[in-house]
Structures are given as C-alpha cells and as structure tokens.
Amino acid sequence: MNEKDWLIIRTVWQYKNITRAADVLFTSQPALSYRLRQIERKLAIQLFEDGGRGLTFTAQGRYLAQHAQTVLDELQLLRSTLQSLNGPQQGELRIGVSSNYAAYRLPDLLAEFSQRHPGINVHLVSGLSEEMFLKLQRGDVHLALVKDDYGWKEGKKLVDEDDYYLISRQPIDLALLPHLPQIKINHGGHITKLIERWWNASYTLAPRVVMSVDKLEVCLAMVERGLGYAIVSSYQPLAKELFRTPIAVGGEAVKSRTWLLYRHASSDAAVTLPFVDMFSDQR
DSSP states (O other): HHHHHHHHHHHHHHOHHHHHHHHHTOOOHHHHHHHHHHHHHHHHHOBOSOOOEEEEEEOHHHHHHHHHHHHHHHHHHHHHHHHTTSSSOOOEEEEEEHHHHHHHHHHHHHHHHHHHHHHHEEEEEEOHHHHHHHHHHHOOOOOOSSOOOOOOOOOOEEEEEEEEEEEESSSSOOOGGGGGGEEEOOHHHHHHHHHHHHHHHHHHSOOOEEEESSSHHHHHHHHHHHHHEEEEESSSSTTSSSEOOOEEEETOOEEEEEEEEEEEOOHHHHHHHHHHHHHHHHH
C-alpha cells in the first residue's frame, strides 16, 4: 500500500460515507470504490460489512483504518526529519546522564560534540540511572546515558564497559571481608543487585558497612586514608597505592556497562542523531 491508499482508508473511516470521502479526496465515487476493492484484493481482506445500512467497517477494516493514522503520522515525521537533517543542525538537545559518567567520561565527548555542532545547545541533567531512565520515558530528555538498558525497546548502544574492583589501602584477606569495615557507595539499583549477587555467592554474613556515601570522590578519599574498603568501578583512575581485586561471579567479571538509550523516530532527530553518531564513530 502506498501513501494515497492509507489516506483513502483514513478518510473513508473518518466520514463513513463513500460519496463524502470522494469529495474530500477530489475523486469520483466510482473511482474511490474501485480503489477500495483493489486494496481488499491486495490484502485479501474485507473492509466493510455486507448488507447493512450505511457503511460499516469489519473488524479487519477497523484495524486497518485505525493503523492508517499511525502510518500517515510516521510518514510526515519522516519527511520533516529528512528536511531538518538537510543543513546545519540547530536546537536544544536534552540529555540525562548517570552521575559518574557525567563526571568522568562525558566532558570530553561534549566538548567534541560542541565543536562539531555549534548550533546545538546541550541541556544536561545528571543523577541515578533509574531517575534518568524515567525522564527518558516521560520525554523530559531526548537521550539517556545509564547503567542498564532497562529492556528499552527502541534505540540503544553499549557505549562503555568497566570492571568492578574491591579496593583497599592495605592487602585484604578476602575470607575476612565480612568482618572488615566497608565504605558503601550508592551505585543505583541495577549495579547494587550485581554487587549483592557477587557478595551472596561468596559470603553468608552481611557486609559490615561503616559509611554510606553518594559520591565516588568521597568514597575514594576514605579508602585512601585506610578507613575501610570499597567496591567501585574503574571510572576514575585509582591511586597507585591502592590494592585492587576484580570481582567475579561464576568466573565472569562483574562489569559496569553504560548504555545510550534513545528513540528511533523522533521529531527531534536533527539534534539527537548527531549525538548518537558520536558513539558510532568511537566503536
């Protein structure tokens, strides 16, 4: 079916009258009826009920008619997006980013992006990955750089991967770990579950948490002064004097993965696609 066919189906559905629909479409009633029969033959369906008074759609006809508006909207979005991509990109790009990625990986990328696309203004918000994903779902941001793909069904790219380490100022006997002071950092729900899975596979006792912090810098400062051990990813270069042990479950390293989530079809594609392409260039 071409665009004209979808327009015919939508218009007949809207007016429930062949003659009125033909007038709106600037065609004749016989020509419109003929085209509707061709659509039925092509799809092997029946659009209208037989023998009833007036024009009554079948279940197949109703489904096709309701889908017609979606198809026409997508075609219009495609046209407007292609037009907007024809020339310098301008506008505002809203990005939601997990805090650590925003602090340690994103600045260089944004600097390069701004050089390439000076007409695009970036509005950045950072926080826990769960919060940024909710903003993406609500449409508050165009893109999200987060620590899980959350089963997102649209566009996504794995853009970064880091190991998790147990770090300490002094060598640690791992058998004694449950009895040693832990400096716990808030990793967010997904990463917390990964670390809990590793802990539960290794120990029966709960960790001895003596500090809970929300910033990686605070966590590292405490560990560097010998106040406890911590479990962190390799976002930030670790001090040379720190001892580090990769953590794994079933022989598989526990990884910190950062995903870029976005929508395939969007009226803001002129500002989102250039940012997505930055990551295509890197990999």
